[in-house]
Amino acid sequence: MDMQTNKLKLLLPDELDEFGKELDQLRQEMISDLGQKDADHIRNIIRTQKYSEIAGRTLIHFSLNPISWAAGVGLLSVAKILENMEIGHNVMHGQYDWMNDPDLQSQTYEWDTVCDSESWRNTHNFEHHTYTNILGKDRDYGYDVLRLSDEDPWKPRHLFQFINYGILSAFFEWGVGFHELEISRIKRGEITFKDKIPFIKRFTKKASKQAAKDYVLFPLLAGPFAPKVFVGNAIANLNRNLWTSTIIFCGHFTEDAQTFREEDCENETRGQWYYRQLLGSSNFTGNKWLHIMSGHLSYQIEHHMFPDIPAHRYPEMSSRVTKICEKYGIPYNTGSFGSQYKTVLERVARYSLPPEGTLSRVLPKQLAKYLPI
């Protein structure tokens, strides 16, 4: 099945303008309603996160049996997920800048992962959110590791991309951290390794700080019990990586999430931009805590339309966005967490193979490259 851009042209220009205006109005309504409720929400989440981290690390340190140790690892995982998703990611989008709280300022916030915040603001807030799902421009689409659309020519290594997917998920924070390196552009010779030295310096500084905290400082504090702390912290980081990767893959790589061509998005109007964000994103349903643990990226559509509105407002905005979509007869991609994730796995599987019916044609050609003839 072809995921092409032409769906973007389905609405007439006038309709797109109207569509854009309605969403702008919704945005304005939300902004003028921001206040104590939103400040209380983020501060409560921060309190929960801090208590779970303190309790988690204490339990890992002083656990007397595997059960209390595992509880500690669980709490530390929850703390890390909350910090990365509902707090860090959202704060760095500028969702709480209006509070004038120096600890919650988008441009200075530093989060609990190996990825340097400044690098994240550049690759995620700017690149990914501006060029969402535009092939070749949005490097988050497959992360240069996975082939997820037919626009990307098939190569034999894609046959094993499930393994790459597993590795990427397990080490997701490192993948995100290295994202600004743009290895594929270096390989293509568009940029040189030298251009990336400032980034590498920043990354090394942040990553070594993180690694020192979780794998040196806290284990050493435990003296002879260092190994259980080391392992506990590693598992908490792994849990966080697997969870965040899964959530993020559900945001843009589901069955019906569309991709776009660069030339189709030139001189985009506000309405077109909203429309592309809608078509390129997908939501999933769940209870309050699933939404919080996913940083409300379960409302990926609303997040992409309104990246700087406090995320806990997305549920109420979602009912309005759904209605607007119904009015214009355009799709609103949502489903249960399980069903959406299933389509992600199907996509990874489907594109590990060349386009239908071409395997017999493409494979020998590709393999021939590797044969010493």
Next chain:
Amino acid sequence: MKPSPKIFSSQRSFTKSINNMYAASSAITFATHYINALTQKFWQQEGTLQSYVEFMLCEFNPMLSRQRTAAEVIQVITETHQAETYVLRPASQWKGFQAGQYINIEVEINGCRYRRNYSVSSTPEEFEKTGIIRITVKRVEEGLVSNYLRSALDAGDIIHISPAGGDFVLKDTPNKSLFLAAGSGITPILSMIERLALDPARSETTLIYSAHNPEDIIFSERLSALSESIPDFKFIPHITRSEGHLTTAAMKAYCADIQDRSLYLCGPNGFMESMNEHAVELGVPKEAIKQESFGAPSTNVTALDLDTLTDLNSQTHFSKSGKKIQSDGEKTLLELAESAGLKPKYGCRNGICHECKCTKTKGQMLNKLTGEFISEEQSQVQACIAIPLGNVSISNL
């Protein structure tokens, strides 16, 4: 006779124990100094550890905060129909103030933090004795913070304050002085006069306090009491509604030797300007005048007159680089910064990514994407979609 070895040894052990005590106490002093220095160094850094320690301290008691200075509201006193005094007990790390200085207070209103400067109206001596300070706030019509303080603050509440600042303080050399106050400009001056009242070396002191109506005079009873108990302090209330604005002639009449005095001025901008002019006319040397301007009160503007703000002579000032550029009410802040030869950080140039966020210290703007008005209060602005209206200052470029 030789002292018996026993006595000798006990004497020696006595001396030794005294020495030990000295050593111990100096060791303790040294250790305390060392620990204090370490603690100070620890809190000068900003890091994960600090944020967790701060969090736990504040959970236990907000007054223990180390990254900010908390102050507990002890009492709220009604001074006039539009002014209240807030009696505050700052947390222990607050370092005190000089009479005449102000503090920056921070309050959270509907989730958003606001900061305002208010002069301390009490004396440093009172703070040393009781650990409390007073600020007196005259409510401004439509004033967001001053009205909030009145409606929301009660004894037991916690606000946050800055170290004291400002150079509107008494001169070291005791000289005859004249204080000129209008409106809430009396607050730093009361502190200075109370301070002088405690000083036996003071010289003649006169206060001319200009107010619209008699009931607008803040600290009226306290000032009258001071003038009765202290022979060389003269308190002259000047009521503008019946007596008109203070003129040169009136000032000369109130204080014949004005040219020989140190002047201390505090009040609204218009008052300060005319007082300066009068004083110079009356032969007061410029260096004898000390003043504190309260500036224009900022209000929570919701609508604006666009015509008055899209003045062609408006300037955008980038204070870090010192560059200035004319704004025309059409170009965005990002475009203006670039035409001024600056290299601001940016991303999408479309209001999405917040990469170009700038810190605005003065002025109003328009969000070109939504037509939304960006008020004086809002300090963080997206440069790529913000159009300066009138004069604007940006601190980070």
